Amino acid sequence: MEGTTSKLPHCTGVIERYRQYLPVGKSTPIVSLGEGNTPLVYCSHLSNQVGRSCEVFVKNEGTNPTGSFKDRGMTVAVSKAIERGARAIICASTGNTSASAAAYAARAGILCVVILPAGKIATGKLMQAFAYGAKIVAIHGNFDHALRIVRELGDREEFVIVNSINPDRIAGQKTAAFEIVDVLGDAPDFHLLPVGNAGNITAYWMGYREYRTHQESTRVPSMIGFQATGAAPIFHNRVIEKPETIASAIRIGNPASWKHACAAIAESRGAIDVVSDQQILEAQSWLAKHEGIFVEPASAAAITGLFKCCDSNEAAYSFQKIPEASRIVCTVTGHGLKDPDAIIQQMKELQPVDPTVKDVRRAIGL
Numbered sequence: 001m002e003g004t005t006s007k008l009p010h011c012t013g014v015i016e017r018y019r020q021y022l023p024v025g026k027s028t029p030i031v032s033l034g035e036g037n038t039p040l041v042y043c044s045h046l047s048n049q050v051g052r053s054c055e056v057f058v059k060n061e062g063t064n065p066t067g068s069f070k071d072r073g074m075t076v077a078v079s080k081a082i083e084r085g086a087r088a089i090i091c092a093s094t095g096n097t098s099a100s101a102a103a104y105a106a107r108a109g110i111l112c113v114v115i116l117p118a119g120k121i122a123t124g125k126l127m128q129a130f131a132y133g134a135k136i137v138a139i140h141g142n143f144d145h146a147l148r149i150v151r152e153l154g155d156r157e158e159f160v161i162v163n164s165i166n167p168d169r170i171a172g173q174k175t176a177a178f179e180i181v182d183v184l185g186d187a188p189d190f191h192l193l194p195v196g197n198a199g200n201i202t203a204y205w206m207g208y209r210e211y212r213t214h215q216e217s218t219r220v221p222s223m224i225g226f227q228a229t230g231a232a233p234i235f236h237n238r239v240i241e242k243p244e245t246i247a248s249a250i251r252i253g254n255p256a257s258w259k260h261a262c263a264a265i266a267e268s269r270g271a272i273d274v275v276s277d278q279q280i281l282e283a284q285s286w287l288a289k290h291e292g293i294f295v296e297p298a299s300a301a302a303i304t305g306l307f308k309c310c311d312s313n314e315a316a317y318s319f320q321k322i323p324e325a326s327r328i329v330c331t332v333t334g335h336g337l338k339d340p341d342a343i344i345q346q347m348k349e350l351q352p353v354d355p356t357v358k359d360v361r362r363a364i365g366l
């Protein structure tokens with residue numbers, strides 16, 4: 001914990017940078033790993049896809065300490081839990097929440113309990129929860145079942161719930177919107193992001209509105225959210241009992257922040273749309289190969305969504321007639337290294353050759 005060691009150099013996280021906008025006081029101990037301040041990368045190839053002199057930026061949240069945007073909310077949630085004297089936190093997770101909760105609990109010296117859907121967690125994320133020393137329980141069921149159990153245990157036992165139903169999480173996550181405005185000088189015209197439990201779209205919308213209220217910006221963007229075809233409860237306006245998608249971080253059938261997401265979309269004149277698993281994997285590969293940004297499949301949903309807005313008559317939102325020089329931000333939510341399974345298949349094609357220049361030249365294709 002910082003504060004007691006103020007003479008030592010320490011990493012500055014989102015609480016210190018945006019303290020006035022967050023539910024923390026002087027006596028709140030800060031549990032931080034230096035989260036936030038992530039790159040907002042101008043992407044020329046993506047901008048060319050849109051045309052009309054538009055500028056596309058990617059907010060790369062994979063560079064957070066545990067590799068996803070969850071760290072922004074977790075620093076606030078765990079700091080507040082410690083302030084209230086908590087000795088343990090609990091969460092249900094599709095992977096990244098547990099990775100982040102486990103890390104911040106380790107940092108704070110408290111127990112972290114993680115309830116996971118068995119067999120449904122990406123390799124890298126599960127590895128993280130183990131590495132940070134969480135108490136991990138796998139259940140026969142999906143994320144929505146896991147969250148139900150967490151809610152009950154949170155009521156009965158001395159656990160602080162650190163899922164996004166915890167408002168401190170949402171408060172921390174809104175700092176991503178502040179950073180974007182701070183870098184661009186104003187809010188963008190459009191903000192695209194993947195939607196699972198819908199905490200992040202809720203948080204961004206809150207952040208953009210707060211900044212405008214404080215006259216840090218002159219406008220707010222239209223929020224455009226993307227769900228996977230097999231896990232699109234908000235798009236279809238009904239609970240999906242068995243959500244299915246390769247993008248495990250958005251494999252959610254009954255989003256916790258459903259109403260807030262609908263409000264964000266309606267108030268911002270945005271939209272909610274769907275993208276297929278096939279399109280998600282293509283966009284993941286495209287972004288890595290054309291812009292050098294490797295993201296996990298759920299994150300690629302935002303990029304797939306951008307392509308859909310550009311060239312499909314079926315898109316819920318069309319970019320074909322947006323004003324010239326519009327600014328578009330896509331949040332890519334988590335790092336590609338977390339979910340390597342699909343790409344490991346390609347690596348199996350790698351066959352060693354003899355250590356001669358001749359053989360290596362042939363292997364390169366010269």
Ligand SMILES: *Cc1c(COP(=O)(O)O)cnc(C)c1O
Binds near residue numbers: 198250335
């Ligand atoms: C949590 C998560 C999401 C979904 O965010 P919500 O706030 O649940 O909508 C998307 N991508 C990644 C990588 C995530 O970890």
